[in-house]
Every structure is written in C-alpha cells, then in structure tokens.
Amino acid sequence: MSTMDRFQQLSEAPTNPQTESARRQFDVADLYQGPATAAAEETAAGVELDEKLRQAYFWITNHAIISPYYDIEYNEAPPPTYRFGDRKVEVTLPSAQSYSSYVLLPLLNLVTRRRCLLVGGPGRGKTAIAIIMGVLSGYSLREIRRSIQHGQPQMTIADLLGNPLPATLVSAGSMDEVKIAWRKWLGMRVKIIDEYNRIPTRTQSALLTVMADNYAEMYDQIFECPAAAWYLTANDEAGGGTYQVIEALRDRIDVVVQALHFNTRFLNELLLRVEEGFHPEEIVPEQIVFSGEELSRMEAAARRVRLPHDLRRRLEFFAGNFEFFEPAARQIEYMTKDTVKLAGVEFSTLAQTETGKDATIDLGRQTLNGLSVRALITSLVFVKAMAWFRGATEVSFEDVRMILPFVLYDKLVQNADAPFFEQEGHAAYRSDRVNWLRMLFDRSCQEFERLNLDKEDALDPLDAQFEAGLEGVDEKEVRHRLTAIERTLYQWSQGRKLYGHMFDDILKLKYYHQRYTNFRRWLQWKK
Amino acid sequence: MISSVLAEALARQRERCNARFAFTRRLNRRLDPDEFKRILRERVDPVVQAIQQAEAAAVDQAAAALYDLSLELLAADCLGKSARYPLVDQVWQRALPALADRLAAAPRRLAAALSNAACHLSLESGANGPLWLESLLQLAGQCPGLDSLLDLGKVLAWRCGLAHFRETALTVWQSLPEELRFAAVGVPHWQGQISTDELTARLHNPWPDLENPHAEPHLAVMARVGGFRGFGGKFLTLPRVMAADGRLYAYDQECCWSIHADCFGATLQRYGPDPPPGLPSPPAAVTLSRQGAVELAGCRGVFPLLREWMSMAVMGPTLAVCVDRSFWIYIVAVIGGGGA
Incomplete structure (x- = not known):
C-alpha cells in the first residue's frame, strides 16, 4: 500500500474486528467501491456509527494530531513488559487495540455531549483537537473558528452571550420587549472555550449558567441552547490562570485530558507540515463527519450499553471508599469529608486523630473529598461510551479501569499529606493523577476480591428481597429480615476498624431496618 | 492550457484546491504536479466543458469533485502516466465527457463509481474491460436515470466476466428497463425470439447457450482459471479442487x-488460508475417466485435455478439474437446456 493510500483512505472497516465471517458474500454493489471515494453519503451508508467513530479516531491519530501514545491499554494476552532504570520504570506492549487518551476522550465527549477540559502547556494542540471535534460535528472550519470563545481578562458577559439591540433598548416599554442579538456559538452542537481560566470571574458565572443549565439569560430574555459537547482548554491544569476558576464551573467539567508532550522522534512530521503549509483540520474526510441526528443517535446508543451487576458492585465499592471520615462527627450519617468542609475545619487537624487503619485498605485517607452524584453519573456515561466505542454491548472491567481516572481527575481531590504518599515509590502519585486514580481503583478491586464480595455480599440477598417488594410479606417474615440485618450489623461491629467501604453498607442496612420497622408497625396497625 | 471554464471554477475554490493538493502531496512525495496538470488539462477539462454545455450551473460542483477524484486516482496510480489500469484512463477520456448530462447531477458519485468499476475489471485477468466500456456507452442513452445507468454498469460488469457478482447482478438485471435487458446481457438478437420471462428463466441457469437458445444441452470446456503465480496466476503449488457449502473451491499449499x-x-x-470443511471426493452424479470422458447431468463428452486429471469437484452443472502438472483449473459445464 502506498503512502497515499494510507493517508487518503480511512481505516478500513472493521477497525476493531471481533469475529470473521466464514463465507464471503459477493455483492455487485462492491463494483463501485475502490480507490476512488464516492461522496460521503454514499460511503457512510451502512457504516455503523461506532465503526464511523473508530474511523474518525484512526484518521485523527494517523493524520491529524501527532499523538503517538497508547496510554489507554487493553490486553487480550499477557503483554510483554520491560523495565528500565533504577526505578524499574515499566513499559508494557499492549496485546489488544489500545488508544491515545488525548484523541479518544475528546471523541467520547462528542458522543456523550459532556464537558471536556484539555490541559497542558501552550502549543500542544489543545485547541487543534477541539477544532477537529467541531469539524467532525459538521461545521465548517470558518464557523468553528469564529465560534471559539477566547478567554481573556477583558471578556464581558456581552462578549460571551450577546448584546441587546440598541433600537429595542430605546423603544422597549418593558424588559420583555428588549431583543437580544445572541452570539451564534450558543446555538452550536460543539462549544469551544479557549483558555477558560483567563475569563474574569463575573463572566465565568454567566458561562456557568450556559454550561450547567444549557441556557443563556440576559435582560430577562432566555436562549435555550441545544445539547452540545463542550471543549475547554487551560494551560494550567490546576485551573489557576489570570483568574481563579470558580469552583462551580470546575465542578461542571466532566472529563479532563492532559495533552502529552511532543515526541521529538516525530519532528519530521512537523517539518513536512511546515514545508507544505498543511492544516489537517482543513481536510477532514466527509465520511467521518457526523450529522446532528447521528450525534444524537450515538449518544442514545452509548447509553444503551449494559453495565453488568458484578462491575457495578465494584464501582459501588470503589466509590464508597472516599466520603467516609470517621473523626468528622459523632453520628455516623455526618461522618463525611463534606461535614468537615462545611464546618471550615482544617482537614489535617482531624485526620491526625484517625490512627491505626491499614493504609493500603483505607483508600479514603488519600482524598480530601468523596464522589458527588454528578461524578458518578459522568463515570457511568463515559464507561458506557468507551465500551460502545469498542463495539461492545456490555461494559468491561478494563473499560472502567481505563476511563475512570479521566473522569475523576478533577473530582477526587488528592490529600497530598496522606501517609501513603510518603511510602517508597508513591511520591510520583502526587503529580501523576491518572495513575494514582487507576491505582486506587486497582486496590479497591483487590480489597473487594479479598473480602470475597463478588461471591458473598451480605447485602445481596437483602437487596433482592427488598427489590421484590413488600406486598404479601407478613410480620413474621419482616421480623426475620430485621433479625438478619441486626445480625449482620453485629458481626461487622466485631471488627476493630471501620473503613470507608463499610460506611455506605452500614447506612443501607440502617435504611432497610427503618423501612422494615415502619412496615412492621403498619402491619400491626392493620391488624 | 486549460479552458477558461475550468480555470475560473478552480480559481473560485483556489484555497481549497491548493490545500487538497498540498495535503495529498505531503504524504505522497512521488505525486508529480506536472502530471496532475496534464490530467486536469487532458482529462478533467474536457469533462467540465461538456458539463458546461449540459448544465452550466453544475460546473463548480463538478470541477471540485473531478479535481479531488483525479488527484486521488493519480496518487493511487490509477490515473496518469504510471497508471496500473489503462481502463480507468479510458473511462475519464471517453465515458465521462459522453455522460456529461448524467455527471452534472452527481459528478463525484458517477465518476468514482465508473473509475472503481474500471479498477475491478482491470484486476480480473479474464474480464473484458473494453467491452464493458463500449457496451456502457452504447446503452447509456436507454437508461432513464443515474441509478439505472449505474445498474446497467453492474450488469455489464457481470456480463464482461465478473462471475462472482452473478447472484446479485442477476437481481439488478431484473430491475433494468425491459427494453434494455436483452442488450445488457449481450443477446439483443434473442429479442423477439423469446420473452423476457423466458430469458430470466434461462439466465437462472449459469450456462445458457448464448448462441442458440434452442440448442440441446451438451458438455463443453468453458474456461480455465488459476495459473502459476510466477506468470501472473494465482497458485504457488499445483492446485486441487473441492465442493463445499454450495460452492466450488480451489486450493494450493498456501491459500484457498x-x-x-x-x-x-x-x-x-x-477465501482464506485453509479450505472449508467439505467433500473432497465428487458425488456419483459425475464421472470422469482417465481417457477424459465426462458424464454429467445426462450429457457426455470426451476432452483429451482432462486425461490426466488429478482432482475434480462438481456443483450443479459445473465441473472443475485439475490435471497433472498444470496450474490451471478447467471448467466443464452442461451448456443450454433452459432454466435451472
């Protein structure tokens, strides 16, 4: 295959082959397939959307963005591993199709229509990938470039949202009569905010309304924005820039991707681009451009991917580790990091009173907060999108393991003072947040397995009983269930330490106990 | 010099065209700008001028599509002085200007389709590409629309040798305008002799007698396929044949x-590296003696060519035979006899 073939044509379907059909079918329609590509609607017909998205991914990695990294690793067989240097730096060669997070996550964000923050030093292609996402969504390069909101210290709300028409301002008898010339970007399916940490705080608040609630407001006029994929860029991942990013805005970021460094062995690629004056975003193949309807279908298809029960349990177990903070209160419901934060008490002061727990089990010690509902929803959305992208109908363990760190990147705040980071070889986790989060998930899963929770989860039968409903359950059965709950709590109370993963289980048992207690009272009253 | 029609159309999209060329050249250093200019001048320009005559409003769109497509084909060595398939050049030189009125409606679709078809026909050593092109040009005027023209192209490709498309091409053939059907399969002389229903029934037999619709069934060696790879054929070692899953297969030590x-x-x-599980020995319905005498479906014939046969397989009225010390596979068939 000539270099031209490799470049001009998209990766041939199937890009992620699963099974091979035994008998080849010959269709005379294939006569018109070949080196000359027909119009986009011709070639795109019949291509599944996940396949089209994979073709888009490979086109970007092969031709548009120089990102020769495979940090999202999948393996079908044990991968060859090599260790380098005094610290035994491990390099694995994945045995299955693996991906570059810097290209993949923005694409998954396009599918899920969420908010993606691209972080990294200047000149690493953050804006370039956001622009390509815009072109993939069917906008012309000119439209996309014009729609980019460039954060700068003088940016006003009017710059961001629009202006009242002067004529209506003069003639209006009431606010309702003022007409607003809304900025065009508000109505687009892809929204790009460049250097969002350079936007003044007041304008950030206006941006928050658009990002969070999908509408813009000015002079009592409302502009309802369509569902859109957001791309924000920042040079400083901590959000520090000209202006401090307001916490609510940061909280709305669903996924964070770091632009990795430029691999100098690819300087020749840069040289060619310089010599030829070449801009890949100008020539995105029509075959990988998605219509608005296709974007909606992709999102719906990704949401339909199934999350198996076993995997959901592991996610629950993992997420349960972080909110619990024993020294925060006297009553168990308030033993959370949020309680400490709301009280304005120094976290480290209280943390010192908590001793004796196994640092490898007590993962909650490594964070300053727990996972919000938004973070959990985003995690579910993105792991499903990952599985869908790979052509699966069910989320796999590796999908969760690979994607979770990018979703929780800004969501789980690291407690850099935790003793864990003082241990040998752990200091790097202070700066390598992706692998710190992946390590947390791995350790959580190890603990889950050690406790044999995939086979013997005390809550499983109680959940099943409760989900079956209370109709027809008699008092004797209720008493029996209450005893079972009390017995479980008693057994757990015999352990010496209370860990985060037990917190939500205990509270759920308390919840069941209360529901059954009320039900028993109602049964007694009914008699 | 290119005509002012094309020059102006390209000038109106100068940035896009330049970017497209730069992009293509970037990854194909061999791409010769002078050769591309020649293609624009000698192949694209006449087509665009013809489109200007047919429908002036379509010139810009057509010029852009043909510019992109010719660049793509040049880069893939399908067009230009080092082109692998001369038939593609024939399509651009003869067919596209002649079909300008159809091209105006969907320039990229039609030009790409015909170029790709020319590639397919060029890849099959037994296919008759020039006949396909001639027949297409001859019959295009009878096609009411673009889809119908493309359907005709499919049927003609089958008729010109792409036998693997037979099943689906037959379906497409039935959707052609009735007055076109006899000509499309190369039997215009049958029109009036037999009805279209009868023609349909006969074509369902893979081996109708195209010379004489009323001839009695008889055996004939109809084709040979394969050949030694060193001479441009398919096989590296002496092939064998087998029948499986409703189809005939040939395999050597490397491929099936x-x-x-x-x-x-x-x-x-x-098919793949290994043959499918099937029947290595032929069913009793066929006999082939060491003297080359064949008996199949009640027909008999003697073919000295097949005397030293090594393996054979039969599927319906088709017999595939390998002979000793030959890389060729001979296809013997029961010819004629109406519908299957």
Missing part, C-alpha cells in the same frame, strides 16, 4: 479460493 463461473466468465476469489 472460491471458484465462480458461468456463461459470462470465470474468476477465483480469495
């Missing part, structure tokens, strides 16, 4: 191919 043969031609299509 499915055999497709009918009255219009015979082709081998790569």
Whole structure:
C-alpha cells in the first residue's frame, strides 16, 4: 500500500474486528467501491456509527494530531513488559487495540455531549483537537473558528452571550420587549472555550449558567441552547490562570485530558507540515463527519450499553471508599469529608486523630473529598461510551479501569499529606493523577476480591428481597429480615476498624431496618 | 492550457484546491504536479466543458469533485502516466465527457463509481474491460436515470466476466428497463425470439447457450482459471479442487479460493488460508475417466485435455478439474437446456 493510500483512505472497516465471517458474500454493489471515494453519503451508508467513530479516531491519530501514545491499554494476552532504570520504570506492549487518551476522550465527549477540559502547556494542540471535534460535528472550519470563545481578562458577559439591540433598548416599554442579538456559538452542537481560566470571574458565572443549565439569560430574555459537547482548554491544569476558576464551573467539567508532550522522534512530521503549509483540520474526510441526528443517535446508543451487576458492585465499592471520615462527627450519617468542609475545619487537624487503619485498605485517607452524584453519573456515561466505542454491548472491567481516572481527575481531590504518599515509590502519585486514580481503583478491586464480595455480599440477598417488594410479606417474615440485618450489623461491629467501604453498607442496612420497622408497625396497625 | 471554464471554477475554490493538493502531496512525495496538470488539462477539462454545455450551473460542483477524484486516482496510480489500469484512463477520456448530462447531477458519485468499476475489471485477468466500456456507452442513452445507468454498469460488469457478482447482478438485471435487458446481457438478437420471462428463466441457469437458445444441452470446456503465480496466476503449488457449502473451491499449499463461473466468465476469489470443511471426493452424479470422458447431468463428452486429471469437484452443472502438472483449473459445464 502506498503512502497515499494510507493517508487518503480511512481505516478500513472493521477497525476493531471481533469475529470473521466464514463465507464471503459477493455483492455487485462492491463494483463501485475502490480507490476512488464516492461522496460521503454514499460511503457512510451502512457504516455503523461506532465503526464511523473508530474511523474518525484512526484518521485523527494517523493524520491529524501527532499523538503517538497508547496510554489507554487493553490486553487480550499477557503483554510483554520491560523495565528500565533504577526505578524499574515499566513499559508494557499492549496485546489488544489500545488508544491515545488525548484523541479518544475528546471523541467520547462528542458522543456523550459532556464537558471536556484539555490541559497542558501552550502549543500542544489543545485547541487543534477541539477544532477537529467541531469539524467532525459538521461545521465548517470558518464557523468553528469564529465560534471559539477566547478567554481573556477583558471578556464581558456581552462578549460571551450577546448584546441587546440598541433600537429595542430605546423603544422597549418593558424588559420583555428588549431583543437580544445572541452570539451564534450558543446555538452550536460543539462549544469551544479557549483558555477558560483567563475569563474574569463575573463572566465565568454567566458561562456557568450556559454550561450547567444549557441556557443563556440576559435582560430577562432566555436562549435555550441545544445539547452540545463542550471543549475547554487551560494551560494550567490546576485551573489557576489570570483568574481563579470558580469552583462551580470546575465542578461542571466532566472529563479532563492532559495533552502529552511532543515526541521529538516525530519532528519530521512537523517539518513536512511546515514545508507544505498543511492544516489537517482543513481536510477532514466527509465520511467521518457526523450529522446532528447521528450525534444524537450515538449518544442514545452509548447509553444503551449494559453495565453488568458484578462491575457495578465494584464501582459501588470503589466509590464508597472516599466520603467516609470517621473523626468528622459523632453520628455516623455526618461522618463525611463534606461535614468537615462545611464546618471550615482544617482537614489535617482531624485526620491526625484517625490512627491505626491499614493504609493500603483505607483508600479514603488519600482524598480530601468523596464522589458527588454528578461524578458518578459522568463515570457511568463515559464507561458506557468507551465500551460502545469498542463495539461492545456490555461494559468491561478494563473499560472502567481505563476511563475512570479521566473522569475523576478533577473530582477526587488528592490529600497530598496522606501517609501513603510518603511510602517508597508513591511520591510520583502526587503529580501523576491518572495513575494514582487507576491505582486506587486497582486496590479497591483487590480489597473487594479479598473480602470475597463478588461471591458473598451480605447485602445481596437483602437487596433482592427488598427489590421484590413488600406486598404479601407478613410480620413474621419482616421480623426475620430485621433479625438478619441486626445480625449482620453485629458481626461487622466485631471488627476493630471501620473503613470507608463499610460506611455506605452500614447506612443501607440502617435504611432497610427503618423501612422494615415502619412496615412492621403498619402491619400491626392493620391488624 | 486549460479552458477558461475550468480555470475560473478552480480559481473560485483556489484555497481549497491548493490545500487538497498540498495535503495529498505531503504524504505522497512521488505525486508529480506536472502530471496532475496534464490530467486536469487532458482529462478533467474536457469533462467540465461538456458539463458546461449540459448544465452550466453544475460546473463548480463538478470541477471540485473531478479535481479531488483525479488527484486521488493519480496518487493511487490509477490515473496518469504510471497508471496500473489503462481502463480507468479510458473511462475519464471517453465515458465521462459522453455522460456529461448524467455527471452534472452527481459528478463525484458517477465518476468514482465508473473509475472503481474500471479498477475491478482491470484486476480480473479474464474480464473484458473494453467491452464493458463500449457496451456502457452504447446503452447509456436507454437508461432513464443515474441509478439505472449505474445498474446497467453492474450488469455489464457481470456480463464482461465478473462471475462472482452473478447472484446479485442477476437481481439488478431484473430491475433494468425491459427494453434494455436483452442488450445488457449481450443477446439483443434473442429479442423477439423469446420473452423476457423466458430469458430470466434461462439466465437462472449459469450456462445458457448464448448462441442458440434452442440448442440441446451438451458438455463443453468453458474456461480455465488459476495459473502459476510466477506468470501472473494465482497458485504457488499445483492446485486441487473441492465442493463445499454450495460452492466450488480451489486450493494450493498456501491459500484457498472460491471458484465462480458461468456463461459470462470465470474468476477465483480469495477465501482464506485453509479450505472449508467439505467433500473432497465428487458425488456419483459425475464421472470422469482417465481417457477424459465426462458424464454429467445426462450429457457426455470426451476432452483429451482432462486425461490426466488429478482432482475434480462438481456443483450443479459445473465441473472443475485439475490435471497433472498444470496450474490451471478447467471448467466443464452442461451448456443450454433452459432454466435451472
């Protein structure tokens, strides 16, 4: 295959082959397939959307963005591993199709229509990938470039949202009569905010309304924005820039991707681009451009991917580790990091009173907060999108393991003072947040397995009983269930330490106990 | 010099065209700008001028599509002085200007389709590309629309030797305008002699007698496929044949191919590294003696060519035979006899 073939044509379907059909079918329609590509609607017909998205991914990695990294690793067989240097730096060669997070996550964000923050030093292609996402969504390069909101210290709300028409301002008898010339970007399916940490705080608040609630407001006029994929860029991942990013805005970021460094062995690629004056975003193949309807279908298809029960349990177990903070209160419901934060008490002061727990089990010690509902929803959305992208109908363990760190990147705040980071070889986790989060998930899963929770989860039968409903359950059965709950709590109370993963289980048992207690009272009253 | 029509159309999209060329050249250093200029001048320009005559409003769109497509084909060595398939050049030189009125409606779709078809026909050694082109130009005027023209192209490709498309091409053939059907399969002389229903029934037999619709069934060696790879054939070692899963297969020590043969031609299509599980020995319905005497479906014939046969396989009225010390596979068939 000539270099031209490799470049001009998209990766041939199937890009992620699963099974091979035994008998080849010959269709005379294939006569018109070949080196000359027909119009986009011709070639795109019949291509599944996940396949089209994979073709888009490979086109970007092969031709548009120089990102020769495979940090999202999948393996079908044990991968060859090599260790380098005094610290035994491990390099694995994945045995299955693996991906570059810097290209993949923005694409998954396009599918899920969420908010993606691209972080990294200047000149690493953050804006370039956001622009390509815009072109993939069917906008012309000119439209996309014009729609980019460039954060700068003088940016006003009017710059961001629009202006009242002067004529209506003069003639209006009431606010309702003022007409607003809304900025065009508000109505687009892809929204790009460049250097969002350079936007003044007041304008950030206006941006928050658009990002969070999908509408813009000015002079009592409302502009309802369509569902859109957001791309924000920042040079400083901590959000520090000209202006401090307001916490609510940061909280709305669903996924964070770091632009990795430029691999100098690819300087020749840069040289060619310089010599030829070449801009890949100008020539995105029509075959990988998605219509608005296709974007909606992709999102719906990704949401339909199934999350198996076993995997959901592991996610629950993992997420349960972080909110619990024993020294925060006297009553168990308030033993959370949020309680400490709301009280304005120094976290480290209280943390010192908590001793004796196994640092490898007590993962909650490594964070300053727990996972919000938004973070959990985003995690579910993105792991499903990952599985869908790979052509699966069910989320796999590796999908969760690979994607979770990018979703929780800004969501789980690291407690850099935790003793864990003082241990040998752990200091790097202070700066390598992706692998710190992946390590947390791995350790959580190890603990889950050690406790044999995939086979013997005390809550499983109680959940099943409760989900079956209370109709027809008699008092004797209720008493029996209450005893079972009390017995479980008693057994757990015999352990010496209370860990985060037990917190939500205990509270759920308390919840069941209360529901059954009320039900028993109602049964007694009914008699 | 290119005409002012094309020059102005390209000037109106200068940035896009330049970017497209730069992009293509970037990854194909061999791309010769002078050769591309020649293609624009000698191939694209006449087509655009013809489109200008047919529908002036379509010139810009057509110029852009043909610019992109010719660049793509040049880069893939399908067009230009080092082109692998001269038939593609013939399509651009003869067919596209002649079909300018159809091209105006969907320039990219039609030009790409015909170029790709020319590539397919060029890849099959037994296919008759020039006949396909001639027949297409001859019959295009009878096609009411673009889809119908493309359907005709498919049927003609089958008729010109792409036997592996037989099943689906037959379906497409039935959707052609009735007055076109006899000509499309190369039997215009049958029109008036037999009805279209009868023609349909006869074409369902892979081996109708195209010379004489009323001839009695008889055996004939109709084709040979394969050949030694060193001489441009398919096989590295002496092949064997087998029948499995409703199809004939040929295989050597390296690869397995499915055999497709009918009255219009015979082709081998790569199946995979190993043959499918099937029947290595032929069923009793066929006999082939060491003297080359064949008895199949009640027909008899003697073919000295097949005397030293090594393996054979039969599927319906088609017999595939390998002979000793030959890389060729001979296709013997029961010719004529009406519908299957």
